[in-house]
Amino acid sequence: MAVTEILRREPHVIASGVALLADSAARQGARVTRVSWAPPMAGTDADLDVVLADRRRQPANQDAVARMLGVRAMLVDVVQAGPALGLAPGEFLHAGPPIDWDRASGPLRGALAGAAVFEGLADDPGQASSTAALGITSLDSCHHRGAVGPMAGVISPSMWLFVLEDPADGRRAFCSLNEGLGKVLRYGAYSAEVVERLRWMSAVLGPLLRAAVRRRGPVDVTAILAQMVQMGDEAHNRNRAGTLMLLRDLLAPMAESGFAASDVADAARFIGGNDHFFLNLAMPACKLALDAARGVPGSTMVVAMARNGTDFGIQIAGTGDQWFTAPALVPEGLFLPGYGPGDANPDIGDSAITETAGLGGFAMAAAPAIVKLVGGTVASALASTERMYEITLAEHPAFAIPALGFRGTPTGIDVTLVVRTGILPQINTGMAGKVAGTGQVGAGLVTPPPQVFPAALAALAKLAAAVT
């Protein structure tokens, strides 16, 4: 277009930031378009320049997205954690980035204590003062063993795990079986009923599910996730339809498993009575997808967000297995009767892997009824999803949101987009009581602590500078 042509056209002011210029131009009758824009996060300009100039970035992100979206997660087995993950007696896993007892929050300590009683390593969970006192010989992050765990996320050798596999390459991801709500280990409760339930899950539920899955053959968890998004679930704090579809798929083989009818009936009631049962399949399905994108040099895509109740950590496709951590925030939301904001522990659990994969808080537009659980309005749930498109690399082709005309959920968080816009990933989450032994106190909304993104960006910049 020739400059003379531009001069002939009506002036059009594109304004962002403070409204002074736009208001003034508008008053003078000019055509004004206001653009929502904020400056990048403080102190990130130099790193942004380096990373945005990295010529590997765009193809690397395309590659990371394609790898993630190409994964099909199949439930192929149900196994005991010890042999499956190579956990010797006394070796325990937990959610989030690595942490030791001294820095561990109440709910993580409570869950470790309860699991130690369940394993027969300790008697009095209320008196635990160290991992050694509980008979725990080593403590590591679930993610370091290919696993994820909701809330405290404690996995001990005798627990049973779902095994998800991508048939394309045989890679696997693992997750514990969901215990239900309220007074449960993953929320830090460790009373006798909690341990009793874990014992039944190990003696009956795990072996029965193993028999059913082996009899039936693989269950397509990715396909169920796609259906759930059509049925008002976002696969983090609403897993109602997913749980029902899993039950549908496993009922016939459970009935034919040879187990006692009373065991089959107990298992059907247990699963059917817990709308969150499928969460523990959604999480490893998301991990399996995101793990496919790990180790792509130059990619700025987030491949894990996880919390241990003290720290919030993220991992990036282009920075290997390094964690970028900062103190976890406390969620805001709705509380169970008898509890209030002062009772809530900081954000905890590996379940933010769902948001990392385009579900959970990123898919709330598909699950408007979730606002009854986590707070907010239907409009704010829609707005959350809309906002996440600003910081993501793709729209998930399998997760189509009916209310948005079947647009795919925003998927693949880009560190540079988060840093440039200041928009933080929206997570919805259960809230654990901060005192060990309490259990769940509510559910709500939270974001990562902002500083993990500039930290990750700095590491990406350092690597980018090294290759140019």
Place this chain on the structure above:
Amino acid sequence: MAVTEILRREPHVIASGVALLADSAARQGARVTRVSWAPPMAGTDADLDVVLADRRRQPANQDAVARMLGVRAMLVDVVQAGPALGLAPGEFLHAGPPIDWDRASGPLRGALAGAAVFEGLADDPGQASSTAALGITSLDSCHHRGAVGPMAGVISPSMWLFVLEDPADGRRAFCSLNEGLGKVLRYGAYSAEVVERLRWMSAVLGPLLRAAVRRRGPVDVTAILAQMVQMGDEAHNRNRAGTLMLLRDLLAPMAESGFAASDVADAARFIGGNDHFFLNLAMPACKLALDAARGVPGSTMVVAMARNGTDFGIQIAGTGDQWFTAPALVPEGLFLPGYGPGDANPDIGDSAITETAGLGGFAMAAAPAIVKLVGGTVASALASTERMYEITLAEHPAFAIPALGFRGTPTGIDVTLVVRTGILPQINTGMAGKVAGTGQVGAGLVTPPPQVFPAALAALAKLAAAVT
């Protein structure tokens, strides 16, 4: 407000009908509000005057609405039709208003023929030329026996029925068990596989479900309907979540019923493999609610909409059991591979009882994914529900639509509102092939033939005139 005050204010034009006045006023800078308005249906002015002036109308409609909304539908039993409905061998029921063989459509004839073979009354369903030739001794409307049936809606004495009961007064409603999709009796198919399936349903499924329901105790169908609307079902052509919730509730008692594990597994697979299974519980739940509003003098609320494949009939709270009928329209929508508009039979089935009770086409805003089945767009699904508020008396407190900020579905069609606005109830429906023996050919959208509403209005006017 004093007239002088009105004269001081800016003029505000409220315009309806043709746009000429509004356009002209707007061009002159006047404030113009356009109101959507159409004249009442032709020839209804005198009857509208009488019915709208009937002082019984408002309290009667309030009463009818309260009765309908007060019903709780519980699945209390599963029984064989013969003894339950007093059907002797050879006595058959069908969907919609009463009709005989000579006027019956292809799918109704096909279903009658298939049911006659199932009952052992006939051998060659393809050669049927009359009910007598099929051994059918009497034919009546399901609604006349407290029952409803989807599509052809044929109920013969050996079929099994769901029994729904309102615990408040012990009233009951009945419906057959759903056979699945495609080549099934209710769509007019009668091949050997259709009859074989009906035999298995009578020999195994019915008795097993009876044992499970009796063992468990009543299943709250109204509560499941309320949950479904949160999960993307509208309970007419999407019953996916409802089917899964029913299966969840019946699994444990099925496992413990004492039936062979293979029968339990077969039944679980049959129910779990048919997303429409719950339709046959949604329909009698709606009938139970609407039957509570029958026989309220002066009420202009519709208590039944039903089609026999030839005629579309409605019944009104204030006009007893009288049917107002007219030729059924042909639905428009999406076709199964190999079929097109020329293959579709006119609208058929008792399933429009769901729309009559505020579900189905009236609840499509809660089920945007339905557009993949019946056609249209997500926006048109939302608009359908919004439009139905114009012709209904209430918002259903139990059926809250998440996408509309938990507004209740439009419920309780008012004949006077339909006649005054010309807005017809929106029904979504499966489409049967018009040739007997075909089965399902598609699914789509349809309305009642408009003339049934002026006919009902005329009857209401006659009754109103008689009491004043």
